[in-house]
Amino acid sequence: MGYYFSLEKKMTDFIPVNEPSIGYREKELVLQALDSGWISSEGPFVSQFEELLSGRVNRSYGIACSSGTAALDIAVQALGIGPGDEVILPSFTIISCASAIYRTGATPVPVDVHPNLWNITAENIEPAINSNTVAIMMVHIYGLPVDIDPILNLATKYSLAVIEDAAELIGGSYKDKPCGSFGTISTFSFYPNKHITTGEGGMVLTNDHQLATRCQSLRNLCFKPESRFIHEEIGWNYRLTNIQAALGIAQLEKLDQTLLQKAHIGSLYYDLLCSIPDICLPTTTTPYSNNIYWVFGLVLGDSYSINVADIMSELRKLHVGSRPFFYPIHLQPVFTKLGLFKNISLPVSEKLATNGFYIPSGVTLSDSDIFEVSTKLSSILSKYHS
Ligand SMILES: Cc1ncc(COP(=O)(O)O)c(C=O)c1O
Structure with a gap:
């Protein structure tokens, strides 16, 4: 592998x-x-x-x-x-x-x-x-x-x-x-x-x-x-x-090797990040499936005094890439300008879009990359949690 x-x-x-x-x-x-x-x-x-x-x-x-x-x-x-x-x-x-x-x-x-x-x-x-x-x-x-x-x-x-x-x-x-x-x-x-x-x-x-x-x-x-x-x-x-x-x-x-490597990335991130307070990590397993970690996403709780855009920009300064979560379909300007989805509120999708982001998740990540990303992210978050 x-x-x-x-x-x-x-x-x-x-x-x-x-x-x-x-x-x-x-x-x-x-x-x-x-x-x-x-x-x-x-x-x-x-x-x-x-x-x-x-x-x-x-x-x-x-x-x-x-x-x-x-x-x-x-x-x-x-x-x-x-x-x-x-x-x-x-x-x-x-x-x-x-x-x-x-x-x-x-x-x-x-x-x-x-x-x-x-x-x-x-x-x-x-x-x-x-x-x-x-x-x-x-x-x-x-x-x-x-x-x-x-x-x-x-x-x-x-x-x-x-x-x-x-x-x-x-x-x-x-x-x-x-x-x-x-x-x-x-x-x-x-x-x-x-x-x-x-x-x-x-x-x-x-x-x-x-x-x-x-x-x-x-x-x-x-x-x-x-x-x-x-x-x-x-x-x-x-x-x-x-x-x-x-x-x-x-x-x-090599799909099977890719799945193994992604599972390894997901579980290592999980172990390194699970003690951060008030952060929702990806669900690892359900009664019907295992997460294959297309990406490793995190959702910030309300007790932080920093928003996702600023976390992403701090990560970038520390040479770590990240991306925001999807923006909800019912709020997409291309549709709302057409008069679609008026007065619709879908609070979970909205919260995920506001508070969610994902960190480097590709198959080429080494364990030391994962440690580095986790350490940098933890130190940023600890500065903004009361
Ligand atoms: C769930 C889902 N559907 C469709 C697509 C679109 O695929 P493509 O970028 O190949 O057009 C993506 C891309 O990330 C996706 O995540």
Whole structure:
């Protein structure tokens, strides 16, 4: 395991919030792609990557595409969601989830998340269901799976489609079944901070043949095989290249090592930070899953006399990277300017956005990096706690 991580060379003494681990195997496969001349999406690594990853998560079909955002666009469109429809999603998530719904003409309906799990729950979803609701988008947040079964039960009860956004849970599992295998359709992202990276990239996964065919078509401008350049529908060029897929295959080969390293990072941070007063750390385990620490997040309690922006700037001065938490969907100016989400208050999502931030969490972190980050963070916080 040390092999992949020891290849990494730190360029400066700054500890970045994330750094991808690109080793010998990635370079070997990318060179193979380049040498073969197959550099577009037509090359053989693309279907190989689709088969390998969909196989790993027990899905019949994987449709590789250019980003996790593209995967969500394709998934929502492929389900036939459109004007007049409502889709429930967590407010505490990335804009891509809401934009995919909004672009179809449907209405995103953000609901609040659990205060310790930071995830959407069936209890928060059910009151938001009405006769216009057609789907639930369940998004696993920061490495801890959503409690899926109660949400699938709701979906069955109300005949709703389920989109599982597993961008942050590649390699994670729920009750021993892989994340990315749940619901009508699921999506991954392969941005460099994910457990598998292709630089930019994503995948849609499903067991439904018709849905898969539709996703393939939407990814590829809705070309019709029998009459090229005659289009009956608008799609996108959301294709993944063979070079990116080569990277993805090499990354998938070491996913188990990545999961081990991330689990180690998470538990070491936990041990080093758990005695800090009035700080909420990530939930490590639930009866149905373990945290795979996509990122290591912290939520500041109200007894501190410093805000998150200032903590992040003090960390930066000490050469430690960090990021704020997601900004809630129901407060996003792009939507509120349109008159959406008036008079909605979702206190947990709002508090997470105000008080949450995450510290360096990438696979290349050494134990001494983790000690350094923890020591610096603890000393900043101790100055501002009464
Ligand atoms: C939950 C979730 N969904 C979707 C995305 C979007 O993925 P991408 O950056 O590949 O477009 C992200 C990105 O971080 C994410 O965290």
